[in-house]
Amino acid sequence: MTDQRLRRVRDRVRSFPDFPVPGVLFRDISPLLKDPAAFRTLIDLLEDHLRASFPKIDFIAGLDSRGFLIGPILAQRLGIGFVPIRKKGKLPGPTESVSYTLEYGKAELEIQSDAVEPGQKVVIVDDLLATGGTMCAACELVKRLKAEVLECLVIIELKLLKGSEKLDSVPFYSLLQYD
Numbered sequence: 001m002t003d004q005r006l007r008r009v010r011d012r013v014r015s016f017p018d019f020p021v022p023g024v025l026f027r028d029i030s031p032l033l034k035d036p037a038a039f040r041t042l043i044d045l046l047e048d049h050l051r052a053s054f055p056k057i058d059f060i061a062g063l064d065s066r067g068f069l070i071g072p073i074l075a076q077r078l079g080i081g082f083v084p085i086r087k088k089g090k091l092p093g094p095t096e097s098v099s100y101t102l103e104y105g106k107a108e109l110e111i112q113s114d115a116v117e118p119g120q121k122v123v124i125v126d127d128l129l130a131t132g133g134t135m136c137a138a139c140e141l142v143k144r145l146k147a148e149v150l151e152c153l154v155i156i157e158l159k160l161l162k163g164s165e166k167l168d169s170v171p172f173y174s175l176l177q178y179d
Contacts, residue, residue: 005041010176012038013156027156027178029127033069043070045175046153047077050123054150058120059083063138064090064109066127070155074125083115083122085138096144100137109134111141118146128156129174132163139170
């Protein structure tokens with residue numbers, strides 16, 4: 001049953017060679033978002049994983065921007081809140097920020113200073129893990145607020161880029177893996 005559900009999700013991910021730069025094979029989840037049955041299956045699988053793995057989660061934190069597509073829905077399903085982690089300059093009020101290196105440049109992420117409290121348990125979600133820079137930065141932000149990162153959760157992991165190795169001791173889960 002799970003294999004069939006995974007196949008339904010995998011079949012809705014398409015590839016675009018040489019995007020956004022030559023040599024990159026882009027994994028596009030747009031067809032997955034357009035197919036309500038496949039998208040529901042995706043959320044069901046992620047929810048099943050989180051419920052089986054963690055008895056208590058306080059917040060889902062989603063990365064700007066595709067983490068916003070799955071994070072709030074997962075949070076609603078679990079009966080918990082959602083916290084956005086955004087690109088610099090997009091959040092009002094006091095924020096914590098961190099700079100990091102992307103596959104093709106530098107960037108900065110922010111979280112509101114009062115987004116989570118010390119000791120709260122957070123799962124960080126995004127659509128894809130490549131080199132791990134963005135996810136590592138998100139972990140650093142949550143840890144600066146003295147919350148506990150239970151896991152980093154993504155739909156797609158690009159195994160060849162070894163991004164999960166950069167997460168050190170933070171648990172990591174990907175639904176789909178590509179070389």
